[in-house]
Amino acid sequence: MLRLRQIAFFLWTYLAMAVIGIGGVPLIVTRRSAMWVVKAWSHATFWGARWIMGIRVEVRGREFAPKGAALVAAKHQSMMDIIFPFIDFPAACFVLKQELMWAPILGWYAWRIRMIPVDRAAGAAALKKMVRQTRDRLDSSTQIVIYPEGTRTQPGADADYKPGIAAIYRDLGDVPVHLIATNSGLCWPARGIDFRPGTVVFEFLEPIPAGLKRGAFMQELQNRIETASRALL
Numbered sequence: 001m002l003r004l005r006q007i008a009f010f011l012w013t014y015l016a017m018a019v020i021g022i023g024g025v026p027l028i029v030t031r032r033s034a035m036w037v038v039k040a041w042s043h044a045t046f047w048g049a050r051w052i053m054g055i056r057v058e059v060r061g062r063e064f065a066p067k068g069a070a071l072v073a074a075k076h077q078s079m080m081d082i083i084f085p086f087i088d089f090p091a092a093c094f095v096l097k098q099e100l101m102w103a104p105i106l107g108w109y110a111w112r113i114r115m116i117p118v119d120r121a122a123g124a125a126a127l128k129k130m131v132r133q134t135r136d137r138l139d140s141s142t143q144i145v146i147y148p149e150g151t152r153t154q155p156g157a158d159a160d161y162k163p164g165i166a167a168i169y170r171d172l173g174d175v176p177v178h179l180i181a182t183n184s185g186l187c188w189p190a191r192g193i194d195f196r197p198g199t200v201v202f203e204f205l206e207p208i209p210a211g212l213k214r215g216a217f218m219q220e221l222q223n224r225i226e227t228a229s230r231a232l233l
Contacts, residue, residue, distance in 0.1 A: 005053055010193045012048040017041055021105045034112035042086040054197030055187045061204035069141045072178045073165055073221055075229045076147035077155055077185030084202055089143040095130060127164060131171045148221060152190035155183060155233050161222045166214050179205035181228035201232050
């Protein structure tokens with residue numbers, strides 16, 4: 001029975017993506033309307049998670065959630081971590097690998113929502129471009145979400161935080177970094193369809209204030225997110 005529910009939820013998620021994504025193509029005329037379509041799919045996916053797979057979502061630490069434009073560093077264990085900001089934030093935007101911008105349909109929405117693509121092979125030039133685009137998006141009252149690990153990791157696995165966020169933090173100068181811990185990988189695997197019923201927690205942590213030195217910032221970032229995420233396991 002569990003396998004049938006897993007297959008049903010997998011099909012629900014991607015069929016909803018296809019139907020809502022293709023049906024919403026005529027709405028990709030403004031950022032606001034494109035965001036509306038993405039939010040519709042996000043809500044449909046979380047509905048399926050709850051009622052097909054038995055995955056509940058709990059949000060903690062609301063007092064630390066960003067209000068308006070913000071830079072957000074989040075733990076990344078599953079696809080659920082990407083969906084959650086579209087539901088919880090008014091205008092989410094991600095730092096993502098450049099190849100996704102060229103994907104059919106998905107890429108069209110990414111361009112219109114003004115995601116921040118990163119060419120990982122471009123080195124320092126890509127980093128400078130990412131920092132510049134981040135400042136531009138913040139000026140547009142956007143909640144910019146970055147996953148410091150760069151990829152999904154298994155719950156409890158050792159983390160490898162990349163330095164890109166430190167460059168953004170240093171360049172912005174006066175902007176704190178909001179933090180999100182999670183245990184989403186317990187219910188939604190990084191890969192495959194072995195979904196599990198349970199409660200996924202997204203926990204906002206106290207933001208890291210502006211002005212820390214690079215080393216201190218990276219240590220504080222990793223310690224806070226990893227400690228809180230492990231406590232949720």
